[in-house]
Amino acid sequence: MLEGTWRVFVSSVGALFTVSGVLGGAWQFQGRRAFKEEILETTRVARDVISSGLVGVGTSYLHDLNWRDLLGKVKHLDLLLAYGDTWRRSNIHELRKLGRKKGRKICIFLPDVADAQTVETLSWRFGMTQDELIGKIEEARQDYELIRVSKGATVRIYYYPGDRYFSLYRLDQRAVLTLYSHGRDRRPVPTLIFDVGGSLYKFVEEELEDILRRSRAV
Incomplete structure (x- = not known):
């Protein structure tokens, strides 16, 4: 009985780490993409300002x-x-x-x-x-x-x-x-x-x- 309970616990913890890893990776990917888009948008604005002479x-x-x-x-x-x-x-x-x-x-x-x-x-x-x-x-x-x-x-x-x-x-x-x-x-x-x-x-x-x-x- 104890062995079965332990097996379920280990399996649950493993699943938790797996889900956390997937979510963390997705968050890291989305964060990097958002940061990249923000940098690109800032660059476009800066380029527009420079070209305008403002x-x-x-x-x-x-x-x-x-x-x-x-x-x-x-x-x-x-x-x-x-x-x-x-x-x-x-x-x-x-x-x-x-x-x-x-x-x-x-x-x-x-x-x-x-x-x-x-x-x-x-x-x-x-x-x-x-x-x-x-x-x-x-x-x-x-x-x-x-x-x-x-x-x-x-x-x-x-x-x-x-x-x-x-x-x-x-x-x-x-x-x-x-x-x-x-x-x-x-x-x-x-x-x-x-x-x-x-x-x-x-x-x-x-x-x-x-x-x-x-x-x-x-």
Whole structure:
């Protein structure tokens, strides 16, 4: 009787170890495969980031970059704005310094105040009257015209007809793109920072070329 009981016990323990070994092997295999897939997915993401040229992501374009340093060193500045009150006022001193530097180039694209559809679309988007929008655009134009001085930077201002899907700041080989919110209230918006050589910078180059062709000089 004792011998039979012992035989059953040994058989049960052996089966337990066998099942444990199978489960352990399966777990090890699944774990390794999951780890491998995770590494591959991370590699793909890293490759996508590198190919895009992305160097930073934020939600506060006013503070995510050292604008004073960037504007102090820039040789060619391109701006695509609806009117950009806050950014312009925050950096007006640096912009005026830049305007006094011979050999520098500054190009600003503002909404075309003479294009009825542009004014109607943007005034609705920003929750203001058409007269208020035109006033803000004209105020921006006047501020940018004031940074133009004799023997200083080349300052060109253009009116561009059409909607705005983002604001764009291109400073030599670096670009900053800020998206717009669908809401009427002020809220943090995604900001992408990327350098020349990637797909995002190429997109910016092509956009600016197309915008320039469709714009008129002020």
